[in-house]
Structure formats: structure tokens, C-alpha cells
Amino acid sequence: MSDQDLIVTVSQEFEFHAAHFLAWHPGKCKNLHGHSYRVQVDVQGPLDERGIVIDFDELSDVVWREILEPLDHTLLNDHLDNPTAERLGIHILRKADATGLHLSEVRVWETAKSLAVVRRALQ
Ligand SMILES: Nc1nc2c(c(=O)[nH]1)N=C([C@H](O)[C@H](O)COP(=O)(O)OP(=O)(O)OP(=O)(O)O)CN2
Numbered sequence: 402m403s404d405q406d407l408i409v410t411v412s413q414e415f416e417f418h419a420a421h422f423l424a425w426h427p428g429k430c431k432n433l434h435g436h437s438y439r440v441q442v443d444v445q446g447p448l449d450e451r452g453i454v455i456d457f458d459e460l461s462d463v464v465w466r467e468i469l470e471p472l473d474h475t476l477l478n479d480h481l482d483n484p485t486a487e488r489l490g491i492h493i494l495r496k497a498d499a500t501g502l503h504l505s506e507v508r509v510w511e512t513a514k515s516l517a518v519v520r521r522a523l524q
């Protein structure tokens with residue numbers, strides 16, 4: 402039986418710690434403060450001859466080494482303007498694109514209760 406009717410997604414989670422401030426925020430978030438950011442990335446696609454979408458090791462190498470490690474224990478405002486969870490998710494997706502890794506979705510939790518989800522618009 403063909404599996405062409407199925408969509409397969411590989412997903413990995415990461416954590417990093419960073420400071421930021423949001424100059425526009427009317428409340429306490431305009432002050433310098435930190436978060437333990439949780440990031441989940443998805444890659445969607447067909448299975449290759451190994452039966453995988455992407456090797457978990459390759460995915461974590463790119464996402465951690467190329468994108469998140471440079472942000473870890475830094476001030477996010479030094480890397481991008483107005484580092485909201487939404488803009489951080491876009492930053493991660495675009496950085497991954499630049500390495501040739503096309504993420505289908507990025508989720509960024511600033512706190513246990515608050516997250517932003519970035520996904521590609523349907524073409
Ligand atoms: N849409 C967005 N709104 C806010 C963002 C954001 O990235 N996108 N970010 C912030 C601040 O970074 C803030 O630190 C997050 O605050 P909050 O979710 O309110 O978390 P707290 O733990 O501070 O919440 P309590 O109110 O203390 O429970 C603000 N808004």
C-alpha cells in the first residue's frame with residue numbers, strides 16, 4: 402500500500418537562555434529581563450531511501466550550532482531589533498533557510514504559557 406496520502410513531520414525541541422527588552426512594551430517587559438526560551442522546529446517531507454525525513458543529528462547540529470548557540474546567554478536585542486517571540490521565530494526560520502534547511506514550522510515559548518508559532522504560508 403502506498404503512503405502517499407500521509408504527511409510526515411520530524412520535530413525537535415531545544416532550550417536556550419537569553420536576555421531581551423521590548424522598548425514598545427507598556428509594562429515591565431520594556432525593562433531588561435531574561436527567559437529560558439523553548440524552541441520546537443518541524444521539518445516536513447517525503448522519506449528518503451533511509452526511511453527518514455531528516456537525520457535528527459543533522460537537524461540538531463544545524464539548529465543548535467548555527468542558530469541557537471550564537472543566541473545562548475546573550476542579549477537578543479544585539480542580534481535582532483525588537484526581539485519578540487514572533488520575530489525570534491521568523492529569525493530562526495530565515496537563518497535555517499540560509500543554511501539550506503527548510504523548516505515547516507517554528508514554535509518559540511517565552512514562558513511556559515506564552516508562545517509564537519511561525520509557519521510558511523500556503524503557496
Ligand atoms: N505577542 C507578544 N507579546 C509579548 C511578548 C512577545 O514576544 N510577543 N513578550 C513579552 C515579554 O517578553 C514578557 O517577558 C513576556 O511576558 P509574559 O508572557 O506576560 O510572561 P510573565 O512571566 O512576565 O507573565 P506574568 O504576567 O508574570 O504571569 C510581553 N508580551
Ligand SMILES: [Zn+2]
Nearest residue numbers: 430434436511
Ligand atoms: Zn520577555
